Amino acid sequence: MFRRVAIIGGGAAAASVLSELLERESPQPLQLDWFAGTGRPARGVAYGSDSERHLLNVRAASMGMFAGRPRGFLDFVQRDDPTIAGTDFLPRRRYGDYLEAEVARALEQGKARGHHVNLVPFEVDALVPEHDGITVIHGERSHRADAAVLALGALPPQPLAGVSAAALDSGRYVVDPWPWLAQLDAVPPPRTVALIGLGLTAVDVLLELSARWPKAEFVAISRHGLLPEAHLTHAAAPADDGAELVNAMRDGPDIHRWMHLLRETIAPQGTEWRPIVDSLRPHLPGLWRELPPEQRARFMRHARWAWERVRHRMPPQVHEAIAALERHGRLQRRRGRLEAAAPADAGLQLQLQYAGRGDVLHADLAIQTTGLTTDVRRSRHRLVRQLLTNAHVTDDPLGLGLVADPDGRLHHHGQPWPHLFAIGSLLRGTLWESTAMPEIRQQARQLADQLLAG
């Protein structure tokens, strides 16, 4: 077993691995160094929002942090309010409370078992994997560990190509909406706001800004101009386990064929297509691995946007709130791609391109809401850069994190490290479906098994 483990990251994935380890009996006490960064440990980006408007996009009954207790979150909230149903979509802030409570409980339990946890409230700058362990460096300090887990979440977004340095310097082009939203009180209310990207991040930003700035109007731009689909108010159980569809897909791993099969299966179902999409979810890592590289690339080019719209859905009440903004003329959706952004007339001039035609839009403020970033090749994340520069890890060729084994062991020079692991978004290239709690808690359980088996 690995006795000294460094867990690097301050979000739900790091909290899950830590808590899984502390809950286990192990032959020797563990020494766990948790490098949680500077935010509130366990909450990370998703559950650090204090806004009641930001809801989970997964029903309460499916959000447990432990694979062995998938209803744990529901039990937690029902202790205070028994009227909450498992089908409800609750504020993410409440989920952060649950994560903190579970970590506190696991720390107590771990202490009673003799495990030792050292919470280090700093970012890790560098890692040096060697044959007999790993050196973890932050600032001037270094720690030794037998194994390390990267739980870094998605990477900080980079400005889109074409956004000028002057636009960035003006403070009117926001690249990362989450830290910016936390400082919103200091921002003077604008009249027109452009959102670049139209997924769940845009939806959250719209909900918050439209309530805080009642006179502001919004233009949301995306390639297809479509919002994410919505969950139904009732939870429909999958009609079956998806085995027939999955078997048919396995017979010919080709993206066009798969999309055709999916459309054929879904079309007769009317609004009940959702359970079919959901039934595929546990099979996706296996299916993704069977896709040849050129088919994965084709998926990324042609089908990814359509899949993400149906897979990552918004709660029904959020859908209604966004529809109301459109009905009241406060939200306009436009198809297009951002070509350039530059300051103009105390605002920004945005140049858009759609179907070979140019278009210009003026806005007081533009917010980049393009969602999850996992392209390590473009990232300025210090630790990721250091690991890549020293060839300790390998970038995924499609920009989906780092090359790894399905069990999370990171690769270098074509070989898996025995003691360097990742969990969550950085494993998208290996597993595809690897960002939400139902997957992360499974990964955390398997990681704890491996670390203790060593």
Ligand SMILES: Cc1cc2nc3c(=O)[nH]c(=O)nc-3n(C[C@H](O)[C@H](O)[C@H](O)COP(=O)(O)OP(=O)(O)OC[C@H]3O[C@@H](n4cnc5c(N)ncnc54)[C@H](O)[C@@H]3O)c2cc1C
């Ligand atoms: C806005 C939003 C809403 C979401 N809603 C849901 C939902 O409703 N249900 C669901 O299941 N999933 C949801 N997700 C998916 C979400 O990614 C996972 O549920 C989960 O929060 C991922 O946790 P994480 O720890 O992998 O990443 P993060 O939450 O991103 O945490 C990673 C943390 O590591 C820190 N870090 C980075 N580098 C270092 C370093 N070098 N040293 C130390 N720390 C470092 C970061 O600062 C960050 O705090 C949502 C995601 C987002 C962004």
